[in-house]
Amino acid sequence: MSIPCIKKEANAKNLTGDVMNNENYKKYAADRAKRSASALNCTKAFAVGGLICCLGQALSNLFISLGAGEKDAGTLVSVSLIFLGGLLTGIGVFDKIGKFAGAGTLVPITGFANAIAAPAIENKTEGFINGVCTKMFVIAGPVIVFGTLASAVYGVIYYVLTQVAQ
Amino acid sequence: MRDIIRFENIYVNGGSSVVGKTEAKGPLARYFDLCEEDEYFGKDSWEKAESEMTRRTLEKLFAKAHISPEDLDLICGGDLLNQCVASSFGVKEFGVPFLGLYGACSTFAEAVICASMFIKGGGAGRVAVCASSHFCSAEKQYRFPLEYGGQRTPTAQNTVTGCGALLLSGEPSDIRVADAMTGRIVDAGITDANNMGAAMAKAAADTLTRYFESSGMKPSDFDIVATGDLGREGYEICTELLKDSLPGLTDKYTDCGMLIYDLEKQDVHCGGSGCGCSAVVTAAYFLDKLTKGDASNVLLLSTGALMNPNTVLQGQSICGIAHAVHFERGTK
Numbered sequence: 001m002s003i004p005c006i007k008k009e010a011n012a013k014n015l016t017g018d019v020m021n022n023e024n025y026k027k028y029a030a031d032r033a034k035r036s037a038s039a040l041n042c043t044k045a046f047a048v049g050g051l052i053c054c055l056g057q058a059l060s061n062l063f064i065s066l067g068a069g070e071k072d073a074g075t076l077v078s079v080s081l082i083f084l085g086g087l088l089t090g091i092g093v094f095d096k097i098g099k100f101a102g103a104g105t106l107v108p109i110t111g112f113a114n115a116i117a118a119p120a121i122e123n124k125t126e127g128f129i130n131g132v133c134t135k136m137f138v139i140a141g142p143v144i145v146f147g148t149l150a151s152a153v154y155g156v157i158y159y160v161l162t163q164v165a166q
Numbered sequence: 167m168r169d170i171i172r173f174e175n176i177y178v179n180g181g182s183s184v185v186g187k188t189e190a191k192g193p194l195a196r197y198f199d200l201c202e203e204d205e206y207f208g209k210d211s212w213e214k215a216e217s218e219m220t221r222r223t224l225e226k227l228f229a230k231a232h233i234s235p236e237d238l239d240l241i242c243g244g245d246l247l248n249q250c251v252a253s254s255f256g257v258k259e260f261g262v263p264f265l266g267l268y269g270a271c272s273t274f275a276e277a278v279i280c281a282s283m284f285i286k287g288g289g290a291g292r293v294a295v296c297a298s299s300h301f302c303s304a305e306k307q308y309r310f311p312l313e314y315g316g317q318r319t320p321t322a323q324n325t326v327t328g329c330g331a332l333l334l335s336g337e338p339s340d341i342r343v344a345d346a347m348t349g350r351i352v353d354a355g356i357t358d359a360n361n362m363g364a365a366m367a368k369a370a371a372d373t374l375t376r377y378f379e380s381s382g383m384k385p386s387d388f389d390i391v392a393t394g395d396l397g398r399e400g401y402e403i404c405t406e407l408l409k410d411s412l413p414g415l416t417d418k419y420t421d422c423g424m425l426i427y428d429l430e431k432q433d434v435h436c437g438g439s440g441c442g443c444s445a446v447v448t449a450a451y452f453l454d455k456l457t458k459g460d461a462s463n464v465l466l467l468s469t470g471a472l473m474n475p476n477t478v479l480q481g482q483s484i485c486g487i488a489h490a491v492h493f494e495r496g497t498k
Binding site: 028029030032033090094095096097099106114122 | 314
């Protein structure tokens with residue numbers, strides 16, 4: 001009879017000491033768990049993240065050449081990248097890029113767009129208000145909270161400093 | 167403490183399994199009754215899809231066993247969704263008395279134990295047991311939305327899209343439920359929700375140790391000893407935990423989560439997980455081995471990780487549980 005038992009010997013470290021001791025067991029489990037390939041992941045993140053930044057710069061140049069001011073061009077770049085992130089999420093491509101690129105797509109504004117669009121799509125079955133609108137902030141909520149908070153703090157500091165300078 | 171539960175006349179009268187497309191690409195594909203390409207199972211939400219999968223599995227079970235729902239006394243089943251909705255909505259149209267069970271991924275063995283006890287005690291004559299999980303509904307409930315672009319750690323596992331069912335009764339057949347053991351909750355102190363294998367391995371080792379102590383049997387008495395969904399990580403830890411106390415186990419020991427996928431070719435990290443994992447591997451693969459006489463004694467340990475997203479965020483550890491069921495070919 002052929003039962004495909006996988007007889008591979010337990011790899012990595014041997015478990016020593018009292019296995020009933022949870023601290024001992026936790027350490028054993030953590031030590032033997034395979035780590036993510038950090039060097040490879042960082043390289044991929046750098047490459048894809050860099051490409052997204054290049055795309056942003058290209059868009060900025062395009063908008064400026066079309067007559068937008070530098071500040072407006074920056075806003076238009078953000079809007080365009082958010083649109084692209086949302087679009088790619090909607091057509092089911094973003095998660096594949098994200099799986100490959102990791103922080104490369106997570107850190108730029110595309111990751112923010114994905115974090116809003118993905119739960120919105122996922123929860124549309126629970127209705128527009130209680131599904132889409134409520135759940136769309138499940139992942140990106142903290143970003144918005146801290147973003148708003150930081151801008152308020154920044155505003156206060158800016159106000160105080162400008163008052164002092166006068 | 168009462169340990170082993172012995173059964174005299176509880177027989178397996180049939181089994182059925184329905185899986186999704188990832189499982190259909192795995193090495194056990196030919197054993198499953200139905201493989202559905204559409205993740206939605208023709209419905210419009212993941213929750214409805216899982217219920218539909220359960221409904222189809224039971225429908226297939228009835229067809230294979232040539233019975234109608236009226237011939238059943240009870241359905242024992244469960245799944246991973248909040249309030250056990252996939253199973254209860256999935257069985258509603260059959261109009262059969264239903265007990266919804268929750269034991270996380272150990273639900274299948276839990277259902278077999280409950281059903282066997284019902285038959286043994288005379289509370290029911292013919293019982294269907296089922297357990298299901300769906301990759302998409304589980305991701306939605308426990309992790310991130312499907313379209314979210316993130317990465318997972320190497321110790322993570324892939325929730326099996328699948329529902330497995332067995333028909334149990336006192337009517338003699340070639341395969342019987344010989345004995346069983348209910349698992350204890352084992353808190354191994356693991357808090358990493360991406361390392362369920364390590365969280366459950368200690369519970370599996372606990373039940374295996376208790377089982378072999380109180381049954382008087384040895385691992386060599388079995389053709390297959392299979393844990394439910396420890397995955398490669400948990401399998402290796404469990405092997406390590408028992409290598410001295412249960413010699414000979416490694417020759418018989420496997421894990422449903424490793425059998426269901428090709429871990430080298432399929433992008434499933436450490437293997438399969440979910441209620442459906444041990445359910446479909448048992449109802450399809452092990453049942454086939456027992457029916458054909460390739461195996462005479464199979465010990466199934468469905469393993470469950472007990473937690474919910476809130477307890478994980480609170481930093482509480484993930485407890486494990488493992489229920490053992492011994493399927494035997496031939497009557498005593």
